[in-house]
Amino acid sequence: MKKGTLKQILLITDGCSNKGEDPSAVAALAAQQGIIVNVIGVLEDNQREDSAGLQEVEEIAMSGEGVSQIVYQKALSQTVQTVTKQAMTQTLQGVVNQELMQILGPNQSLEELPPEQRGEVMEVVEDLGETCDLEVLVLVDTSASMHNKLPTVQEALVDLSVSMNARIGRNRFAIFSFPGKRKDINKVSDWAPKLDSLSSIFPKLSSGGVTPTGPALKEAMYQFGKKSLRRSFMREDEPNIEETGN
């Protein structure tokens, strides 16, 4: 069986999008295209967990069929990898659920199975999660309010790569930031199997106040399309060539 590739966008933000289309709508569109949108909301140390600006975090992830979490900086590393893995399991479970429905009828999802049989199905899901290929586009909000959190974000991303590269399946990561200087998003690091450069990769903050989360998500979505064209030529034999990207 040929293993598929899971595609995820991981949005790291402190909420409060204020420009362009509704990010939730874009996330829904992405999900339609088979790209899951996960969102992590980063709190200020003195900020309460239920603050208003962060409400959209959950909304975006829900429409993007992904996972959301709101955390303080301190817990970011661990959260980034938990969210990514959880979303993978969730997606794979969705796929397996669909198969189940085809076999057992429309009302049969995993939860409707008695616990004894669920175990075996979950084993399949777990196997898939370990062996499938994964592409994560990390989209980082670098608007003014996020600025002091960027070093932590960077650390968390390197950590994510450590976690995911312990899997059997292959990984690709790309990092984009928004708002970009002229475009909606700014390429920070191109598709690569690892994120290990610890040098400062985020650009100096570019603009005050504007957080165009929706347009940025949309642009991020297109990045998958561009790459998969290129990938389809090289994919089978020489995975290493992919590192060069464009």
Next chain:
Amino acid sequence: MNQTSKKQGISLKPGSIVDGKWHHNRYYIIKQLGRGAIGSVYLCESNGKKAALKISDKGSSVTMEVNVLKTFQKVQGKPLGPSLLDVDDWIDSLGNRYSFYIMEYLKGKEVSTFIKQHGEEWLGILVIQLLEDLGRLHREGWVFGDLKTDNLIVTYPPARLKWIDVGGTTQIGRSIKEYTEFFDRGYWGMGSRRAEPSYDLFALAMVMIHYYHPIQFTRGKVPKKTLMTKLQATPQLKKYHQCIRNALLGQYNSSEQMRDDLSAMMMKQNDQVRSHQSNTSKIKNPQIKRKDHQSQNKKKEIVHPVFESLGICAVVILFYVFYLILI
């Protein structure tokens, strides 16, 4: 403190009742025992018996943990981990679905409490015990993963270190399912997060360090250096120093190696401090030590006579030369 997530699902009050959807067992909640990344653990009662109940809104994670516990049941010999009693779903009054499982309730003390009450020499002994269990687990093809002080309790008598949360247990060769930064070698930049026996041994070494540094320190700019400096600066760990160091550096491939090293170190310690406990393996070691002494002495003896005779010759020749000159 609950800092990781806003929607940390469920919180049951003492006296609540959890009804199984499939097997129709009723569980009365007595109190909360702990809370983890996925779900919470409660002490509960059913038909007059106490048990531990783990419940979560993440059904898939619960199922995965149940799978691990089921594998443990199949292992021969002393049980690895608590035994599994029931698996079920519960629909609360609002219609939310939770998955839960019931396991044997292990009554014990926290590691730190136990050691404080019974003496520091227990630390090494408990760790050696745990290394035996880990060895068996590894031989079955699993790695514990999320090994940390919070996931261990001491049951007694007889005193025995036991693990209580199998959420991180991962098949060897895969990626570690769940971990805690302080105990994770990936966090310290000292290894991958691939499940292999040495992953657990690193974490176990951290458990030992953690006992003397209950407030977890952060990794700093050069994590490895931070860790080694801390280890050096902990005089109580001096006797285990070499062993902890090896475990941190990933130099043990199996828990047997670490166990043998650690017990050898403890024997040495006991030898010097005088120990009244007798134990077959403890008898073996002093002999080895004595042999060591003997061979050292022999070496001295071999070296000395040569020097001695050379010295005597030199003196005699010197005197002879003087004698010749004087005459």
